[in-house]
Each structure stands twice: as C-alpha cells, then as structure tokens.
Amino acid sequence: MIDRLPSIGKDFRLWLFILAGIVLIGLSILLAWVSSDFEDIQSWGLYLLTNLFAGGIMLGGWLVVKADKSFDLPNWLGWLMIGAAVLRLLAGVIWYAGLPSWGYGTEVEQAGYIMADAHARDTAAWELAQSDKPLLTAFGEYRQVDQYGGMMYLSGLVYRYLGGVQHFPIQMSVLTASFSALAILFTWAFARRLWGEKVALLAAWILALFPDAIILGSSQMREAFLMTLVAAALYGLVRYIQDKTWSGLAWLVSSLLLMLPFSPPIAGIFLVMIIIIAFSVDGWQVFRQPRFLVILAGIALVAGLGIWFAWERIAPEGINNPVALVNWWFRESARWQAYFVKRSSPLIRRIFNTTPDWIHTPILLGYGVLQPFLPGALLDQGAPIWKGIAIWRSLGWTILLPFLLVAPILLWGWKEKRRLAMGLLIAVWMGILVAALRSGGDLWDNPRYRVVFICMQVVLVAWVWSSQRDSKNPWLWRMVIGLVIILAWFVPWYLQRSGQIIWPINNVFVTFGFGLASVVIVFLWMCLRGRNRGENVRSQMDSPADKD
Numbered sequence: 215m216i217d218r219l220p221s222i223g224k225d226f227r228l229w230l231f232i233l234a235g236i237v238l239i240g241l242s243i244l245l246a247w248v249s250s251d252f253e254d255i256q257s258w259g260l261y262l263l264t265n266l267f268a269g270g271i272m273l274g275g276w277l278v279v280k281a282d283k284s285f286d287l288p289n290w291l292g293w294l295m296i297g298a299a300v301l302r303l304l305a306g307v308i309w310y311a312g313l314p315s316w317g318y319g320t321e322v323e324q325a326g327y328i329m330a331d332a333h334a335r336d337t338a339a340w341e342l343a344q345s346d347k348p349l350l351t352a353f354g355e356y357r358q359v360d361q362y363g364g365m366m367y368l369s370g371l372v373y374r375y376l377g378g379v380q381h382f383p384i385q386m387s388v389l390t391a392s393f394s395a396l397a398i399l400f401t402w403a404f405a406r407r408l409w410g411e412k413v414a415l416l417a418a419w420i421l422a423l424f425p426d427a428i429i430l431g432s433s434q435m436r437e438a439f440l441m442t443l444v445a446a447a448l449y450g451l452v453r454y455i456q457d458k459t460w461s462g463l464a465w466l467v468s469s470l471l472l473m474l475p476f477s478p479p480i481a482g483i484f485l486v487m488i489i490i491i492a493f494s495v496d497g498w499q500v501f502r503q504p505r506f507l508v509i510l511a512g513i514a515l516v517a518g519l520g521i522w523f524a525w526e527r528i529a530p531e532g533i534n535n536p537v538a539l540v541n542w543w544f545r546e547s548a549r550w551q552a553y554f555v556k557r558s559s560p561l562i563r564r565i566f567n568t569t570p571d572w573i574h575t576p577i578l579l580g581y582g583v584l585q586p587f588l589p590g591a592l593l594d595q596g597a598p599i600w601k602g603i604a605i606w607r608s609l610g611w612t613i614l615l616p617f618l619l620v621a622p623i624l625l626w627g628w629k630e631k632r633r634l635a636m637g638l639l640i641a642v643w644m645g646i647l648v649a650a651l652r653s654g655g656d657l658w659d660n661p662r663y664r665v666v667f668i669c670m671q672v673v674l675v676a677w678v679w680s681s682q683r684d685s686k687n688p689w690l691w692r693m694v695i696g697l698v699i700i701l702a703w704f705v706p707w708y709l710q711r712s713g714q715i716i717w718p719i720n721n722v723f724v725t726f727g728f729g730l731a732s733v734v735i736v737f738l739w740m741c742l743r744g745r746n747r748g749e750n751v752r753s754q755m756d757s758p759a760d761k762d
Contacts, residue, residue: 248307261388267376268392279399279403313327339366368439383434440473452495470513485514495637565577586607645671648663
C-alpha cells in the first residue's frame, strides 16, 4: 500500500494537469466566440497562447513566494487568486459584450471599453503593432494617448507577438486580469510577515473583491500592473529587512524599476512611501545598512534619469529642476482641478463663487476623498448598467472609508507595533490625498490613481478590523454610524436638486453641518449611555449580595 502512494500522487497530478488543459481550451474557445460577436471561434488558438502566458505569470509569482520559508502558502490563497483573475476577466467580457447594447452608444462603449483612456491607448497600440515601426516609438510618438509610453509599449508587444490579424481587446484583458490578481498574493505575503495570518487573510479577500480593483484589472489600464508592482515591492522590502537576503532586495528593486515606464511620478511618490514604511518596520537600523542605502540611491538615480528622459512630457517650458517641477505640479494640479471641477460640476462652481480662494484646495481634497459618493450614485438617473457600476464602486469605497478614518483614533491607544501602523497610515493617506489633489473630484481618475496603492489600504483596513475586535474599541462602529448619518442627510439634498421632492435645505455646507451636528448628538448619547451602563455595573458589583 505504501509503495503505491507515489504513483497515486503522480496520477492525481496528471489528471489535474489534464483538467487544467481542458479548462484553458474551453476558456479560449469561449473568449474567441465573444470576441467575434458570437459568430465563430477561429481565434481560439490565439487566446490559448495568451491564456498560457497569463497562467505562466501567475504560476511564476506563486512559486517565487512559495520559496519564502518564513510561512507556508495556504491552498485557499491560490484558489482565491485564480478566482480573482477569473472575476476580473469576466468583468472585462461583460464590458466588451454588454456596453455596446446597454450604454449610451458612445464610440468608447461601442468598441467595448469601460474607460476612454483604455480605448485610445489600446487602439493606438494595435495600430503600432501592425505597422513596421519599432515598438520603442511608443515612448515618443504617442504622447496624446500615453504620456509615458510604458502601457503603450506593453500592449503593442502583446499584439505584435501574440496577436493575430484582427484586434481583440479582450486579449489584453486576459493579461491585466492575471497580473492584477497577483497583487492578492503579494499583499497576503506582505501582511503575513508584518501582521500575521488573520490580517493577511482579510486583506487578501478585500483586495480580491474591491470594485475599483476589479474594474481596473478588467481594463487595458496601467493601474492593473502598478497595483501589483506596489504590492511586490512592499513584500520585497519587508522580506529584505527581516531576512537580510538579496532575494527580497531584488523584488524591491525590480518592482520599482518596472514602475518607471508606466509612470515615473508614481514611482517617485512610491519611493517616498518605501522610505516611510522602511523606517516604520525597522527604525533607523535599515538606513545603517550600506547596501540598502546604495540600492535606494541607485533607484533614485534611475528614477531621476527616467524623469529626465520624459522631462518634455511632464514639465512645462521654464521648469529646469525637480524641486521646481514638484512645486509647479502641486500648484498646477490644484489650479487645473479647480478649473475642471468648476466646469463639470455646477455645485462646485457655486461653492467656489461664494468662498475665499484659500479654502478651495481643502474643499477639492475633501471632495476627492469622498469620490465616488454613494448618495449621488444611488440617485443617478443614467443608463442602468452605468448606475449599477456607480453604486458598486461607491459602495466599495464607502465600506473602506470608515476604517481608514478611524485608524488614527485606534492608533492613539495602541501599543503593539504602533510605529509600524503609523508608517502604514501615513503612506496610505499620502496616496489618497495626492490622488485627490491630482484629479480633484473626477469620478474616474481620482479612484484609479488611488487604487494604485490599494495594497496598503486593504492591509490598514484589515489591521483596524483585527485590532478593534481584540480591543473592543467602540470608535469603529461610531465612525460607521456617523458616516451613515452624514450620507443620509445628502439623500434628500440630491432629491431636491433633481426636482423629485421639495426640501428646505439647498446649501451643501448647511446640509453637511446638519449631518455633523447629528453625528455629535448621537456620539454624546452613545458616550453617556456607555458611561451610565458602566456605573450601573459597578454599583451592582459594590452592593452586598441578597440573602434569603
């Protein structure tokens, strides 16, 4: 019996391999059928090659992390990663097949894209792949569709060497779905090393199901790659600090360098976050290691060279040094977003016309942090598919936001790993605020810039949930209740704006003020109730026991 066990194991692996092959072939036939508008399956071989390549990416990431001896990779994580990739690919298929019929009939929707940027860049990449031009021209001649060229180059590479004679946008969705699903693996590994199994499990599940991560993972967008590279770099950083091995440093360096072609500014911002988190993990010890400092200096040098080569695309005339560029970027971002939001939103225009200039940037930041705003999505009168997408995205962010807002309060009384949580908190809110400043209240750009750093956000949310359960701190639920109250005040405000009801309050500041006042009253009542309950418990404990 014992002698037969190895052969049984080999047979099981053989049948599993055969089953995986059947599934890949079936998936390839299905994708080919959808891509041909349900007419034929001639492109199934093309999709089989793409699926094999995507599966190889996921398997390679799994094997690399599995080599980490500090933990055992659980089987459920592999299935979650595969399920997340399938979910993202399914969303991409729905956009491609459903938007032409269910949308507004725009050119972008008719082509099967959920984002205009993806449509312009992906179409240009296909044209580049079909031309005789070298693919490196993606970094110079296509600035209108890709400011930095990295996503354009990658898409052109796929279409030239894996594509056929016809443009199939779902082909890139296969790769973005698989690569973005790897973020779940690296996020789990990053959280597992720092916070343990419980936080890592919750963070992985949140990332797998977070709406904006699914949408970007289903689209031909660079954020699908950036969110995974951020997670891989953080895992490499922690692995290097804890083990002092070159493998962790290699993950950190390679991930940061791969970010540069996609977006040098995001790579530069993330480098600052890396320094913050490195300090929070190991204090000043990590900066006393010569090779770590040399690597950071090398990355900064490469980032500087990347920015220098892309200088004409990111800096205006007259700006000739990085400090002036950063100052110009923040100043112009705030000015441009204020102009853009005023043009696109009559509400913001009225607010800006009645408020001093110095308060406009804080208003834009607050407006950006709240986007996508759930009451507005619930009462939207657009096409059903877009209303459903808006509610789905808004609900996802609204669920995460109370955890991110309450984190500083929990941190105040937290002792275990306090510096680590503080560093993560600073990095998370740095990313959120920079995204809000860069894109203001834009309903699509703001969340997609923010989701690049989703790895850190879900880990912080998982830590808040875990620490709240351990400490029984009531502030998380108070924050949830407070946010629900404020959102509820905006429901009649939105209804009266659309003329559906008559509501006496039409000023947004007054509405927010009433919501905030209601929150204060509820909080005071909850605190007094908790204090009275505690006094009653103490009086019962101090009173003598009844005697018969």
